[in-house]
Amino acid sequence: MADFWKKSVVYQIYPKSFKDSNNDGIGDLRGIIEKLDYLQELGVDIIWLNPVYASPQADNGYDISDYFSIYPPFGTLDDMKQLLQESHRRGIKVMMDLVVNHTSDEHIWFKESRKSRDNPYRDFYIWRDARGYDDNRKPIPPNNWGSFFSGSAWEWDENTEQFYLHLFSKNQPDLNWENDLVRRKIYDMMNWWMQMGVDGWRIDTCNLYSKQTAFLDFPSRDGEKYVISPMYARGPRIHEFLREMNREVFSRYDCVTVGEAPFTTAEEAIIYTAPGERKLNMIFTFEHMEIDSAPGSMNGKWDIAKLNLPRLKKVFEKWQKTLYKKGWNSLYWNNHDQPRIVSRWGDDGQYRVKSAKMLACILHLMQGTPFIYQGEEIGMTNCRYNLEDYNDIEIHNAYREIVQEQKTMTHDEFMEAVHKKGRDNARTPFQWDDSENAGFSSARPWLKVNPRYKEINAEKDRKSPDSIYYWYQKLIRLRKEMEIITEGDFNLLFPDDEDIFAYMRTFEDERLIVVGNFSGKTREIELDGQLDVYEILLKNYDERLSISNRITVKPWEVFALYRGAKIA
Incomplete structure (x- = not known):
């Protein structure tokens, strides 16, 4: 079906942490197969698997030593074939992670x-x-x-x-995309997987393939020895390479493609995602994920700034408006490289459920393809571990450089930043129930389970009709039913308000107003228009919501108002 991904919702699985079927402490493919009914019940259309290929695991699978084999603790190629078959039997497509900017140094x-x-x-x-x-x-x-x-x-x-x-770990040497034979071998490998039944690709660092071949120094600041630059992403042949990949692979299948494209602007995203460009369906933007990083800091993302909500809203507005009818947006709060959003920009204490629902609603009612990261649908939170309990290479490398060598942060300052933004916050084992190790495994997991698993787990959420899980289920269903969610335009309301994120979607004679409170304060807002003709589509408080031009918005409240009757 053409453009099936526009109505789809993607569920990202980090296999190592999803479900361990053989009790060795590591999640695996058979564990995913066991939980396909759970995903079918949630209503997702596509699952995206983080890398499952053979790998020494220097960077949790993003260092691939053999593209045609499965990492043994995850299972076998036969297990992968069964996962494809069982997913397709349930109407779920499977998207794999394509990592071809670099390989493992053991390839x-x-x-x-x-x-x-x-x-x-x-x-x-x-x-x-x-x-x-x-x-x-x-x-x-x-x-x-x-x-x-x-x-x-x-x-x-x-x-x-x-x-x-190596733009990443020294164990991840960059491939030379200028070499025609390298590209041919990559396309042959991709076609091999697609012929097996894979339905699409999440393409890792897809805009870094083409390098500035003169290899000149980047401009640097005083005291800055090594520079990470947007020039990584603007190689002279990048669009040629992606168009070639489309011609040699994507165009031959009814598949979905999303490219991870750091440093990319909304205007550039059109060049990647416009149908006439024949490259990708969508890309992941990072601009909204950088809102809480202190600008100009030599400590990078570890210098954390307070969320600037007006700036966040304007970033979303820019991407929604710029790509409207020209390209396509991906929508996400969480992934394997980002901390848990309910701890980052919500309230993971008293208002965990309310703020998780608010964040979900704000995102899912925009235009684009939503991505749910495992555990997001039950409101999993960040964790506070000691340094030695973290597995992530990024954390340990940054600690050595920032704390031990540069001494620009103290140990305690750095650990506070890790507790807020470290990648392992997203990688703790999935919390299935309140049994030992959260039902993930009966063996000691490869990474510590979040100690809140007795309070926060899938079994508990599925027993509560008012849970975050069923809220996500409803958002997924509405996307399939309502054309305005996939086709409507976007107009930001209250752009300068520091607490309220509100917008209106318009499609033909339909209207959708979404209002969310990003704070623990009660607020009063005034909405224009004839609101008595609207119905309440969604709300995360049980109390009656009185629809009028002046509305009281409770802490972390969200509601969506709809006018029109065009539900497919």
Whole structure:
């Protein structure tokens, strides 16, 4: 069905933390199969699997050593085929994670590449000479490019006496997309998976493939040794490469594609997602996820700023308006790289349920394809662990650089930032019930279970008609039923209000007004128009909502008002 993804809702699964079927402490494919009925009941249309390929797990699967095999603790290729079959039997499509900006340093291509400078695989990766040597005869990297995981983006190889590029971990060498054979092998691999039955791709760092091949230094600030730059994302051949990928793979199947595209503006997103461009269906934007990072800080995301709601609203407004009838938006609050939204911008204490529902409603009633990250639908929260309890390479690399080397944050300051924004907040095992290890496994999990699992779990939510789970179920159903949600335009209300996020959607003679309170304060607002013709579509308080031009909005309250009768 053409453009099926416009009416779809995607559920992201982090396999390592979803469900352990064989009690070894690690989630697996058979665990996902066991829970497909749960996902079918929720109503999702597509599941997106984080990487399940063979991997040494230096970066939790984003370092792939074999694209044609499954990571053994996750299961086998036969398990993957069964997952595809069982998902399709329930009307659920499966989207895989495509990680081809880089491989693992244990991939056979890289093992060959580093053997010698004249090895046939040498040009599969990006190798450069040192730009010189320091006073201790230590080689100096070719430029000042920084890794997203801290430090230089170049790693010295003693055997061949050259540096290789890695925009992420040193265990994740970047592929050389300028090499035609590299691209051909990647497309062959993708077609192999699609012929097996995969329905689409979430494409990791899809706009980083094309590098600035002169490898010049980036502009830097005083004291800044290595620089992470938007220039990573503006390589001269990136659109050529993505159009080629579409021609060689996507165009041959009825599939869904979403590209992770850091540094991309709303205007640039049109070039990636407009149908005539023949590249991608949608991209993930990051602009709204950077609202609470202190601008200009050398500590990056770990310097946390207070949420600026007017700025957040204007970012959403820009993306909604810019892509309207030109491209397509993805909608998300959470994923494996982001903390739990109810702890980040909601209230995970007294108002956890109310604020989780508010955040969901604000997002899901916009135009775009919503992405639910596992546990979001039951209001899972951040955790507060000690440093040694975290598994994430990003946390430990940043601690070494920021606390131990630069000394720009104290241990306690850094840990507060981790508790707020660390990626492992999203990666704790799924909380299925209140039994040992939250029903995830009877063995000790690979990452500690959030201690709130007895209070917050799927079994408890499914027993409560007023739970977050059933709220998400209703939002998913409304998207399928109401054209205004997928087709309507977007107009922001109260743009400068520091507590209220409100907007109106319009489609033909239908109107949809959504109002959410991002605070624990009671507020009074005034709405224009003839409101007595509206009905209450959704509300997260049991108390009667009186529809009038002047409305009292309770702490973390959300409601949606609808005028019209066009429900499919």
